[in-house]
Amino acid sequence: MSFDNTSMNDRAGVSVYSDPDAIPEYGRRWSWMEVDLDAIAHNIREYRKLVGDSVKVLAVVKANAYGHGAVRVSRCALASGASYLGVATVDEGIDLRKADIDAPILLLSEPPEDSIPLLLRYRIMPSVYTRHFADAYSRYADLFGVKGYYHLAINSGMNRIGVPYNEVVGFVRQLHNDGSLELAGVFTHFATADEKETSDFSVQEKRFIDAITDLQNAGFETGLVHAANTAAGIRFPNVRFDMVRFGISMYGLHASEQTKGLIDLRPAMSIHARITNVQTIDPGEGVSYGFAFRSNHGSVICTLPIGYADGLPRVLSNRMEVIMDGKKHHQVGSICMDQCMFEVDDGGRRLSPDEYPEIGDEVVIVGSQGDCCIALDDLAETAGTINYEIACGFDSRVPKIYPLSVE
Numbered sequence: 001m002s003f004d005n006t007s008m009n010d011r012a013g014v015s016v017y018s019d020p021d022a023i024p025e026y027g028r029r030w031s032w033m034e035v036d037l038d039a040i041a042h043n044i045r046e047y048r049k050l051v052g053d054s055v056k057v058l059a060v061v062k063a064n065a066y067g068h069g070a071v072r073v074s075r076c077a078l079a080s081g082a083s084y085l086g087v088a089t090v091d092e093g094i095d096l097r098k099a100d101i102d103a104p105i106l107l108l109s110e111p112p113e114d115s116i117p118l119l120l121r122y123r124i125m126p127s128v129y130t131r132h133f134a135d136a137y138s139r140y141a142d143l144f145g146v147k148g149y150y151h152l153a154i155n156s157g158m159n160r161i162g163v164p165y166n167e168v169v170g171f172v173r174q175l176h177n178d179g180s181l182e183l184a185g186v187f188t189h190f191a192t193a194d195e196k197e198t199s200d201f202s203v204q205e206k207r208f209i210d211a212i213t214d215l216q217n218a219g220f221e222t223g224l225v226h227a228a229n230t231a232a233g234i235r236f237p238n239v240r241f242d243m244v245r246f247g248i249s250m251y252g253l254h255a256s257e258q259t260k261g262l263i264d265l266r267p268a269m270s271i272h273a274r275i276t277n278v279q280t281i282d283p284g285e286g287v288s289y290g291f292a293f294r295s296n297h298g299s300v301i302c303t304l305p306i307g308y309a310d311g312l313p314r315v316l317s318n319r320m321e322v323i324m325d326g327k328k329h330h331q332v333g334s335i336c337m338d339q340c341m342f343e344v345d346d347g348g349r350r351l352s353p354d355e356y357p358e359i360g361d362e363v364v365i366v367g368s369q370g371d372c373c374i375a376l377d378d379l380a381e382t383a384g385t386i387n388y389e390i391a392c393g394f395d396s397r398v399p400k401i402y403p404l405s406v407e
């Protein structure tokens, strides 16, 4: 196949790349995520203002930074006032080190013992809460002649991970005899920090404080004490301790109704697409699999190249809207794996030529255009889930663009 660059340019009016592999992602598929790093920097500064200078901020960048891109978000977070990073998997930590990120990295659970040499090579601190893992960690640290830094996870009531709150002294005493391990921090995690009712939260808070006191009374240096996720850190100054773990709010999303009004957050993620097909259909015609939508008076149907494999939950079929020309339009028909359709409702009259949508017109799926806004929270609410899950879902396939970044 040969590329005649001049004639391609003439015919299609598009920019021509002499190397087809250099064609950027937005030239390959018309759907994308924009990540506003300025918003992330703003959210961290707001959080910093709230917690004060004596409290460190750990930026939680697990799950590819809740879908926003872990390397870019980590660099932005560290430049804006965070000093620690939190990941969920060994590979997430390795990716950050390979991008030359040097900040301390905490793995928020215990990985398989087989991965311990990687933890040591890439300076990823594990959370520790079982004897078995701790023993293996200390053996490898000995073998490599390095210190095995770790954070002790305490189970104060969530019953997910952690040493039971009333057994921490015995646990740490056993590890402490082993010179190759070094306690860098002690933490717990709250199950109900985002709930209106706070009595369960208070029980966990008290158990954690008792456990820390026990450790200190037994003569142990605890390292960094931390407990608060977004909701706890924003709502309850008492549990900020030495460090707060800042996840969902860094991305500009609220953990629940309870944090709204307490901090000024700017959402960082928006989702966009361009129309790939436009057609006028007759009354009674169906749209998409199963004809879950039929047009009653005939309408203009536009197709977008984004579907449930891109993170747009299929359960939103016929229940969500998109924004075009600063106005909301109903998505219609079942959301497909890679595409979905929306209707420009003409109310039975003909659209005027300048109302008529065209292939290539930009549509906002999450975000704002003019005065119109569709929040990730709106999608989450309709889908019956939380904004965390919707954000993570968009990580799967659409390319990420960082429009305001000056790296």
Ligand SMILES: *Cc1c(COP(=O)(O)O)cnc(C)c1O
Pocket: 060, 062, 108, 189, 228, 229, 230, 231, 245, 246, 247, 248, 249, 255
């Ligand atoms: C995910 C996670 C966080 C962050 O929670 P947000 O509600 O997103 O702020 C904090 N701590 C631990 C242990 C986590 O797993």
